Structure formats: C-alpha cells, structure tokens
Amino acid sequence: MKKEHRNLRDIKPSSEKEHNHNDGHNHDGHNHDGEPNGFKAYIPAIVSFTMLMIGIAFDYFNILTALNTAAAFFKDWLRIIWYGIAYLPVGLPVIKEGYQSIKKGTLFTEFFLMSIATIGAFAIGEYPEGVAVMLFYAVGELFQDAAVNSAKGNIKALLDVRPKEANVFSNGNIESVTPEEVGIGEKIQVRVGEKIPLDGILTSVKAVLNTAALTGESKPNTIAKGDTVFAGSINLESVIEVEVTKEFKDSSIARILDLVQNATARKSKTELFIRKFARIYTPIVVYLAIAVTLLPYFFVNDYVFADWLYKALIFLVISCPCALVISIPLGYFGGLGAASKNGILFKGASFLDTMTKINTLVLDKTGTVTKGVFKIKKIKTIGWEEKEFMKYLFAIEEQSTHPIAKAILEYKAEEVHFKATEVSEIAGKGLKGIVNGKTILVGNKALMMANKIDIQPEVETIVESIVLVAIDKVFAGYVVIADELKDDAKETIINLHKVGIKNIIMLSGDKDSITQKVASELGIKIAKGGLLPEDKLNEVEILKKNTSNKIAFIGDGINDAPVLATSDIGIAMGGLGSDVAIETADVIIQTDQPSKVVKAIKISRATRKIIWQNIALAFGVKLVVMILGTLGLATMWEAVFADVGVALLAILNAVRLQRMQYD
Helix, strand or coil, X not given: CCCCCCCHHHCCCCXXXXXXXXXXXXXXXXXXXXXXXXXXXXXXXXXXXXXXXHHHHHHHHCHHHHXXXXXXXXXXXXXXXXXXXXXXXXXXXXXXXXXXXXXXXXCCCHHHHHHHHHHHHHHCCCHHHHHHHHHHHHHHHHHXXXXXXXXCHHHHHHHCCCCCCEEEEXXXXXXXXXXXXXXXXXXXXXXXXXXXXXXXXXXXXXEEEECHHHHCCCCCEEEECCCEXXXXXXXXXXXXXXXXXXXXXXXXXXXXXXXXXHHCXXXXXXXXXXHHHHHHHHHHHHHHHHHHHHHHHHCCCCCCHHHHHHHHHHHHHHHCCHHHHHHHHHHHHHHHHHHHHCCEEECCHHHHHHHCCCCEEEECCECCCEEEEEEEEEEEECCCCHHHHHHHHHHHHCCCCCHHHHHHHCCCCCCCCCCXXXXXXXXXXXXXXXXXXXXXXXXXXXHHHHCCCCCCHHHHHCCCEEEEEEEXXXXXXXXXXXXXXXXXXXXXXXXXXXXXXXXXXXXXXXXXXXXXXXXXXXXXXXXXXXXXXXXXXXXXXXXXXXXXXXEEEEEXXXXXXXXXXXXXXXXXXXXXXXXXXXXXXXXXXXXXXXXXXXXXXXXXXXXXXXHHHHHHHHHHHHHHHHHHHHCCCCCHHHHHXXXXXXXXXXXXXXXXXXHCCCC
C-alpha cells in the first residue's frame, strides 16, 4: 500500500471541483482550484445585476415609451439587446460549460438545464427572468466557491506548513536550499520563528516547538537533545540545530500533505449515490418539462403554448440539482476540515461515513491507552535506605540497555554515584556485578531462586514488571516498573459509552495479568493479553463473523498493522511519527490522545446529520415549488429565489460543521 510521494513543488491543493458532477466545470474568473480570483470573479455578476436593475427600472416606469414615438417603436428590440448584453457575462460561461459537456457525450447537466431554461425565457419574451435565473445561478456558484474554500480552510492551513527552504551547514558556512536538496545525515539550522524543514534529531541542548499545524495542539512542546523533531514544527525560542534523518519526500509532513490531498478525492457512498442520482434525475426532469409543455395540448381547451412553456421553464429552474450536488461534498469538506482542526486526519469522506456505523471498538494497550513508557511506580527496601539502595541498583543498570533499565536510570539520585565492575548478564534472568566490594544481583524471581535467595511473599502478588535486588546474597528489596495510563484514558472509555459504543475490547501483547489490571482500571470488561499480532487478527476476524459488528481498531500502527487493515475502520494513535500508521490506518490521531477518537465519532455523526438535513431540505422545497409552478401558482422569479435560497441554506448549514464544538 505504498504511496508515491511528490516533491514539494508538486504539492498543491487538490484542483477537483467537488461540487460539480461534470469534471470540466471551471467558471471564468476562477483559478484551477475553484477559488475566486479576488474581485475579478464578481465583475460579471455585478455587471449583469446593474444592467438588470436598470432594465427593470426602465420597464417599470415605461421610460422608453415616454421618451418619444421612435423610442417606443424600437422598445422591444432595445429590450432584447439590453437584456441580452446583461445576460452574456453570466450566461456565456454556463452555456460554454454545457456545450463542452455535450461534446464529451454528457447532455443532461446543470449547465444544460440553466441554458435551456434561460434561452427559453428569452424566446417567450421573459427577458428579465432569463437574466435573473442565470445571474442568481452565477451568484450561487460564487457563494458555493466561497463556502467550499471556507470548509477547506483547515486543510489548506495544513498545506501552508510546507517548509520552503532549509539552512544547511556546508563547508563551515550556512547555505539556503530547498528541502528536497538536503540529504540524510546533514545538519541544518533553524532560526526563531522558522519552520523545521525536515524530520531529524535535535542536536542542540533543547528546543521549544509549536506543533499545532501537525497535531492540533496549541500548547508548545519542549524537547531535549537527542529527541525527534518533525518537519512543519515551528521553532519558538533560540536558534537550534537538527541532524536530518529522512529525505523530504519521506518526512512526516510530506506524507501528511499527500494524505490530506487524497482525502478530498475519496468519495463517500452518499456522495457517489447523489452524483449517480443526479445523472438519472436530470434527464427525467427535462423530459417531464417537455411533457408539461406539450401534453396539456391534448387535455386543455384554452391551451396556450407560451403559458405552458413558461411553466415548464419554472419546472426546469427549480429542478436544477446544483443544491444537492454542492451540499453533499461541501458537508464532507466541512467534516474533514473540522477533524483536521482537531488533530484528526480521515483518509477520505468514505471513512467519515463508516465511522458513524461503528458499534464495536477494539483497542491495543501499550501506546494507545498507556503512555508506552516504563516508570518507577514503587520502591520497597528491606534494611536499606532508599537512596543507598538505589545507588547500588543504579550502578548495575547503567550497564544495561533494557527499557526497564532506562526507567530506573531516570531515578533522581544524588550526584555521587557508585561504579559497578565485573557486570555480566545472565540470560533470561538479569544482571550480576560488583559495587563497592559487594556482590549485587538484579533481575527476576528466577535469578533469586538460582542463587538461593529468599524473597518476600508479597512479590508474588505484583502483576507489573518487578526488579528484585539482592546485596551480598541477602534480599534487599524491589522496584516496581509500570506503564502509566494516559491522562485522558479513563475519560475516553466513559465518553465512548456515552456516545453509544458499548462493546469495548482490549487486546494486548503484554502479559495477561497486566492487561487485565489496566482493563479493570479503565472499566473495560473484555480484555486479552499475551497476544501476538496474528492472535489479535484472529480475534478481530472472529468478531467480524457477526455481520452486525462494525469494528474500529485503535493501535500504534506498527505491529498492529494487520488488524488496522482488516477492521472496518483502522485508527492509528500517534501517527505523526509512524510510517506504518500513515500507510495502513484509515484515520490518524495526530497526538497520543485516545479522547480524540470520541471527537472523531462526534464529527462524523454531525457530518452525516447535516448532509441528510440538506438532502431533505433540497428535495422538500424543490418538490413544493415544482408542483406550484406546474399549477401556475409560482412564477419564475419565485423558482429562482427558491433554488438559490435552498442552495444558500444548504451551504450555511454545512459550514456550521467548522464552528461546532465536539467536546
């Protein structure tokens, strides 16, 4: 599932016009991203509106007739010319799009509907209505563009974090180059306020970084020498130096940029359905409009072609599916943008849909609900002062690279340390060495038993990792090492129950006793430990045999990759630094906060709710006005305002997703 990455100069916002079911749609006055080119985009609408208002004023006050007889004689021709000129700025682009669609073999598009409706209005002498229909359609398009750009705002803000240059140390000097030119192992300098251009290791003493664009967290992050830094982070304090560990195309920011762009291209089932529906719906309404025009001839005594054509044109105007076609993708844009704002990346709108159906949540333990970092939880000494005891233990563990040793070495001892000699590792049991002339044994129960050292009974009841210590063949105490729960882990489980996720299961590779203890602390009823990656996969496959289960799996995206891939939704925790998470998961939580999963569920549900509200609104209003127009109870003006009004209401409703709170 490896993606092909583009370099920096190729990374740009998606050019797809999401709100158009004809991929060729690109109105004049718009750039290739569908964004208005400033004031220029509004000039055609302003010209048409001004001329329309002047024309209506002339008609209302009958000014042309009042001028002189000659003017009155040419009144109709002058009106045609005037309104024709008013029509051209907004009508020509739409007619052009309709013509291009026909050339490509697609006749029934919204452009075709608008073209025949407005040209038909001119044919029966309803010039102001013809101009107004096209003008308000163009204005609606401008509002749609603005709304789409607003909904894309958070996504494009992420694209703006692209680093544009890197300051590289070269022959004792600093040279400014593009990030693509920097190789692995080179050192770069990052000044205050600048973005880190590439992933690397901090070689300065410390750094304070703003990672909000990457993680959604506004709190500055302080890191120390040797820690990993990510491209796109902003340096907040002193000048720092970084040793590059990845080329730009493989950096976290490049992968995320690629992911974000692809997210807008992956359509949801609802979106695809509406587009397919529009392709069927549009020709049907055209044929119905023809029927409205011609069939009454056989059933109505005082049949007047122009009257029934006018009714058919009203029918066409209100039946235009543009409100549906824009409101659906706009709703998904809003959902994707709201998620991005909260540090959650969905790989596509389809996963927003799937997330709403989740009823079973399977989660890993280490790195998901726990911090994945060993910490000293308890120190118990027998006949020794704690500080003295820890000096002996500290001296031995300095010779080890085991993760547990790292946790012990974080203990804040006095500056003067003991030194260990003759340290040897006893496979599967622990370490042995000499400290201050005393023989020290550090390890597990098997090590103590092998050396015939009696340990206290309470040791047997401890389920966490435990380090036993003997000094001169006498049991001196123990240290309990445990992985800490994340700060929001308990809150997450509670809130998952509140949003209706009742079936929560923990699967872990850690030993079962520890897994059960963590599950108990969190209130998770079903938990299994001691599982290999293939065991986790089997457990999820068993759950999937029940077709009513819609499963989300949360893991770290590395050894959990098979399960992430097979679940209905794979959610990677801390995906910012994990290549496998970026590639395998469907949703990436850019921080290590499991509580973001609850937000992801709330955002997806809010998105679905608003989309279906828009669908119901559009169909309801259109159906009512269609019936009224056919019965002669609605004019084309009312059809225009109803169509534009529905589109604007749908837009405003979709934009709400950006402003909603999901706490």
